[in-house]
Amino acid sequence: MTDFAADSVLVVLDVTPAGELAKSSAGLLGAARQVGTPVALIVAPQERHDALAAAAGELGAPSVLVADVTDAEMSLTSPLLAAAAAAYDAVRPDAVLISNSIEGRDVAGRLAVRRSLALAVDAVGVQRDDEGVLALHSVYGGAYNVTAAPTFGAPIITVRQGAVDARAEAVATPTVTVLDVASSDLPAAVVESVEPAVVSSSRPELRGAAKVVAGGRGLGSKDKFALVEQLADALGAAVGASRAAVDAGYVPYAHQVGQTGVSVSPQLYVALGISGAIQHKAGMQTAKTIVAINKDGDAPIFEIADFGVVGDVFTVVPQLIAALESKKA
Amino acid sequence: MKIVVLVKEVPDTYGDRKLSLETGLADRAASERVLDEIGERALEVALSYADANAGTDVTVMSMASGDAAATLRKGLAMGAATAVQISDDALAGADLGVTAKVLAAAVKREGFDLVITGNLSTDGMAGVLPAMLAEHLRVSHVTSLSAVEISETSVRGTRATDDGTATVSAALPAVISITEALPDARFPNFKGIMAAKKKPFTTLSLADLEVDVDVTAAPQIIMTAITEKPPRGAGVKIVDEGDAGEKLAAFLIENRLA
Numbered sequence: 001m002t003d004f005a006a007d008s009v010l011v012v013l014d015v016t017p018a019g020e021l022a023k024s025s026a027g028l029l030g031a032a033r034q035v036g037t038p039v040a041l042i043v044a045p046q047e048r049h050d051a052l053a054a055a056a057g058e059l060g061a062p063s064v065l066v067a068d069v070t071d072a073e074m075s076l077t078s079p080l081l082a083a084a085a086a087a088y089d090a091v092r093p094d095a096v097l098i099s100n101s102i103e104g105r106d107v108a109g110r111l112a113v114r115r116s117l118a119l120a121v122d123a124v125g126v127q128r129d130d131e132g133v134l135a136l137h138s139v140y141g142g143a144y145n146v147t148a149a150p151t152f153g154a155p156i157i158t159v160r161q162g163a164v165d166a167r168a169e170a171v172a173t174p175t176v177t178v179l180d181v182a183s184s185d186l187p188a189a190v191v192e193s194v195e196p197a198v199v200s201s202s203r204p205e206l207r208g209a210a211k212v213v214a215g216g217r218g219l220g221s222k223d224k225f226a227l228v229e230q231l232a233d234a235l236g237a238a239v240g241a242s243r244a245a246v247d248a249g250y251v252p253y254a255h256q257v258g259q260t261g262v263s264v265s266p267q268l269y270v271a272l273g274i275s276g277a278i279q280h281k282a283g284m285q286t287a288k289t290i291v292a293i294n295k296d297g298d299a300p301i302f303e304i305a306d307f308g309v310v311g312d313v314f315t316v317v318p319q320l321i322a323a324l325e326s327k328k329a
Numbered sequence: 330m331k332i333v334v335l336v337k338e339v340p341d342t343y344g345d346r347k348l349s350l351e352t353g354l355a356d357r358a359a360s361e362r363v364l365d366e367i368g369e370r371a372l373e374v375a376l377s378y379a380d381a382n383a384g385t386d387v388t389v390m391s392m393a394s395g396d397a398a399a400t401l402r403k404g405l406a407m408g409a410a411t412a413v414q415i416s417d418d419a420l421a422g423a424d425l426g427v428t429a430k431v432l433a434a435a436v437k438r439e440g441f442d443l444v445i446t447g448n449l450s451t452d453g454m455a456g457v458l459p460a461m462l463a464e465h466l467r468v469s470h471v472t473s474l475s476a477v478e479i480s481e482t483s484v485r486g487t488r489a490t491d492d493g494t495a496t497v498s499a500a501l502p503a504v505i506s507i508t509e510a511l512p513d514a515r516f517p518n519f520k521g522i523m524a525a526k527k528k529p530f531t532t533l534s535l536a537d538l539e540v541d542v543d544v545t546a547a548p549q550i551i552m553t554a555i556t557e558k559p560p561r562g563a564g565v566k567i568v569d570e571g572d573a574g575e576k577l578a579a580f581l582i583e584n585r586l587a
Contacts, residue, residue, distance in 0.1 A: 017492050076471065076497055077460070102448075102456075102473045102490045109460030110470075112426060118548040119425050121455040134553065144348050147554040151544050158457070186464075189471045189499035192485075196493040211586070235587060253510065260509055268586045285561060289586060291577065297568070304561040307580050311569025319574025324587050327578065 004063065007036035009133070010093040012084050013056060014101055015044045017196055021055050023208050024099035024161045029060045031159055032097050033168035035128040039063045041087045041179070043080050053176045060168020065090070067179040077106045078188035079181075084111050086181045093154055095126070095133035100158035108158045118150030124163040124265070124286070133157070138265075138286055162208030163265050163286075203229075206238040206255060211268040214240030214257055214284070217248060218273020218294060218313060225250040227317055228272055234321045240264065240284075242274045258283035272313045276301025293317065330385045330481065332375040333436050335446040335458075336368035336404055338397040350555055364400045367447030369407070369514035371507050375445055376408045376515065378479045386410055388439055392420065392431055398530070405525035406517030412528065413439060417535045419542055424550040427542045429458055433465030434538040441466075443484060444504040448473045459506040469499040475510035 009032040014022035021042075032038035040061035042052045046068040053064040065087050069079035084107055088096060096111070098104045100122050112119035120135035127134045127147070135157045137146040149155070206212065213235060215228035225245065232239045240257040241250065257264055259279040269287035274280060276292070276299055284290070285304055292305035293313050302308040309316055340362060372389060379385035389404030391397060392415040401412050415435050420427070436444055444466075449456040456472075463470035474486035474497075484505055485498035499505075517525070535542060565580075567573055581587040 022492075076469070076499075100456075102488075105456045106460040106470065106472055109425075109429075109457035110464040112457075113429060113461050113464035116547050118550045119457065119461075120550050121425065121457055135550075139348065143558060145554075145556045145558060146348075146552055148550050149553045150548045150550055153548040155548075155550065186467055187469045187500065189469045189497050189503070192496040192498055194493050194495045235581075268581070289584060290561075291581070293573075293577075297566075302566055303563050305566070306564035307577060308563065308566035309569055309573045309577060310566065311573050316569055316574045316577070319572075320577050321574075323575045323578035324581070327582055327587070 004039055004091045005037035008039045008091050008093040009036040010041060010087055010091050010096045011038050011061065012041045012080070012096065012098045012104070012107060014099050014103060015042065015052065017194055019044065019048050021052060021059070022099065022101070023205065024101065024159070025056065026059045026167055027162065027164035028097050028099060028159055029056070029168045030166035031126050031164045033060050034166055035126050035133050036094055037062060038168065039065060039091050039093065041065045041067070041083060043067045043069050043083045049176070053174055057171040057174035060171060061174050062171045064174045064176045065179045066176060067181045069181065074191055076189040076191055077103065077110065078184050078186070081107050081110050081114070082184045083179060083181045085114055086179055088115055090179065095154050096156045097126070098156065098158050100160050104158055108156050112156050117153055117156050119156045120148045121158045122160050123157050124160050126157060126159070140282070160263065160265070203232060204236070204238045206240055206257070206264065207262050209238035209264065210266050211235050211237035212240045212257070212264050212266045212284070212287070213237045213270040213272065214242065214274060215245055215250065215272045216242040216274030217244035219245065219250060222250045227313065231270065231272070231317050231321055234324050235268070235270070237268070237270070242277070242280050271301050271305070272317065274301055275299045276304070330382065330442050331388070331440055332378070332385060332443045332445060333388045333390055333439055333441045334368070334372045334375050334404070334409065335432065335444065336372065336389050336391050336401065337365045337450050338362045338391065338393050338400040339365045339450055348555060350557060362397065362400060364403050365447060365450050367449065367509055370509060370511045371445045371447050372404055372407060372409060373512060373514040374477055374507055379408070388413060390432070390435060390439070391415070392423070392428060394421070402525050402530070403517060405528045405530070406521040407515055408521060410528065412530045413533060414531070415533045415538065419535055423542065425455055425457060425461065426547060426549055429461035429465060431535070431538065431540050431542065432458070433462050434540045435533060436462065436466065438538060442501045443479065446504070446506045448506040448508045459504050463504040466502070466504065468502045468504060470504045471497050471499050472506040473508055474505055475508050477505065477507060477511070
């Protein structure tokens, strides 16, 4: 068995149904590199091992564990969980980092109980002090910064998607170790069928996007919401929406940003016709730069906007798009 | 069929929510406390099944400080048959590990075929308790369901993740969590509120559950530092005089955001 660095950080990478590393992988490995030596765990069919290990190396993993789980697609969580537990036993890391995705949270929760480890969720960063790895959290919609640590042992930390900007230096030839995984005797749910997410355009995914253009009730109708999409395309941004716009049927729920939707912390957040209710701000106020355009000069969104325009989105945005395009040309 | 629904009292998100900068714990006095909406939806799933299937026993359960009893009683008023509250001073500031251990012990004591929870609470937003509970209870979990069918022996549903939508199923007993795509909960009516006063309401302590939450027993997460972020200041605000789009474009380009 391979020897692992004393400051190893086990990173459980999500693999998409298409057989690629999930987008969260770069941030996870970047965070791991800040506090130790990343050891990436990849659970995928054997024929994908070489390609995925190389991809993990490019994202900064000097050491990669691969596990072949034949029924991975059939059984919910348990193959990844069994592999994560085996990897933990083999590596004895200082911390385990897992994506704060739906699947990642299930693995993290069960692994914490199975190996009796402290669990910190939805971290926006990690740090190391004399006693070990710490999780950094942004709580109540970014109103508080909290640092958390385990009383003893290695923490399991789920990392919010898109929150970590750090990237690890690429490793040309990572060490690849095949992991033996004993299957669990606990019952697991069965995945009967999967409909892959329909990618309706070349736009980036909302979660983890570097730029987000979001529209609110101020757009007025489903047809007029196209303006949001036009600006998103001009900026290469993902499309978001307020709950009011989703409830009014302008866009599907998957685009909802806020307390009850997706939390984003992009480099740029453009709010069009969004008043800025507390519930909406909770999901976006950690954005690096916030731009707001709204007819109502008293809208609460202006209280947190770095650049606010009091005006009609239907005149300001087309002018903005034209100006952006003329600069590009 | 015995269904246990986990509910939680949370600070109302329609007001300001505060953490104490001394203890790092939620400042209960700072905001209204309400029954979390996602827990109400979870209860609605159980109650709809109970409406259609006689002999279904629905219990609402919560780990919460003593004054949360009123909130839990709303679950009885909506139609749950019994309520269980786990309350102990030693649980103040409990982390996820402790919470899962305690709730699992209480669920085991109560007995269950199905445990239903919300996918994420509006305060902690951790989203890991269902999986942790399932591991403690040694049963399967099916999380983030946007549609649920319950039968005598199994549970089946639609699970939307970042990658797509899956149809998943599990044999009972199991732990499931549901999303806010499921229907709104019913309102308790007057009859329900009156009936709730006579329904069994059990309060359990850690001693009753024989759970050890001592910090030497298992690692816990503790807060080591907390700071309140200065409120985000407003930046430039301009009123459109016909050139706001161009000014905004210049701002984006200057800050390398275009």
